[in-house]
Amino acid sequence: MDINRVVIIILDSAGIGATPDAALFGDVGCHTLGNIAQAVGGLKVPNMEAMGLGNIAIMEGVKPQLKPTAAFGKMEEVSAGKDTTAGHWELAGIHLTQPFPMYPNGFPPEVMDAFVTQTGRGFLGNYPASGTVIIEELGEEHLETGKLIVYTSGDSVFQIAAHEEIVPIEELYKYCKIAREILRGKHEVSRVIARPFIGEPGNFTRTANRHDYSVVPPEATVLDNLKDAGLMVLGIGKINDI
CATH class of the missing domain: 3.30.70.1250 (Phosphopentomutase)
Structure with missing residues (x-):
């Protein structure tokens, strides 16, 4: 199958469950989408529902599909930390082994x-x-x-x-x-x-x-590789800054 276009849509902060290291960040039991669905009496996201969102996790208003229109699943971040930059960089092929510094008591x-x-x-x-x-x-x-x-x-x-x-x-x-x-x-x-x-x-x-x-990425990303290969790469929103 020939693929001539890839579109990645990031729903910022739309988490779908806790990772095994959630306790390190005070996030045990987190499930943003599930909790929002419960708070508003059920989500209405027909396109994502048809694609299989309800097959990934239980959430009010989103039914699992016998024949979803897309492949579905959830991924666990392997980079150290949980911040925006580390997560976005990992999507682009960079694995950070050390977390960025945090300042729970303010800056020194x-x-x-x-x-x-x-x-x-x-x-x-x-x-x-x-x-x-x-x-x-x-x-x-x-x-x-x-x-x-x-x-x-x-x-x-x-x-x-x-x-x-x-x-x-x-x-x-x-x-x-x-x-x-x-x-x-x-x-x-x-x-x-x-x-x-x-x-x-x-x-x-x-x-x-x-x-x-x-911070400037420490190495080339998938986006850099695509651009170097002569393909058009576009970023909308804060993606360009990250």
Whole structure:
């Protein structure tokens, strides 16, 4: 059979069960799709249902198929860690044996002191948080002081949130590039992420001007090989940044 086009669609955060090492990340018993299906009284995904989604795991509203229209299954990640970059790289043929560093207690002084010195701005936060929650918690102080909101998450990320009227987009991107250069060696997080927002206290909204600054892959990916072979490779969304 001749194949002249391959399309990979990634449903971000749509997990379908825990892996054997889930306890290392506080994710024992996780099943995002199953839990969402239960919470909303059943999923309605007729195309994926026909392809065999319900044959992979039990979930409300999605029936298993006797004759699915596609091959189906689930894969277990072999790379160390669970962050976005490691998972996407593995899909593209790179196997990481060491996880990217995580910062459950925030980033150390050696990182933050360099960040303040090189950006010329102070910071707020520096702890793991939901992006929407932390801008509600610290957004007003950010407006008053101009200090950047820095936070991390369950991924290996250094995120910088700033109001677009206080810190112009290009300036925020510049700060992210500075952070990317600081975060090398033992502190090389997988991504530095610009998280701009707008609005007023009590009604802040993140904008579409997010930008990810990922670590460069340590070796060629399948996508590189395809491109080198003269084939067209297109990435839509944050894939290009990762």
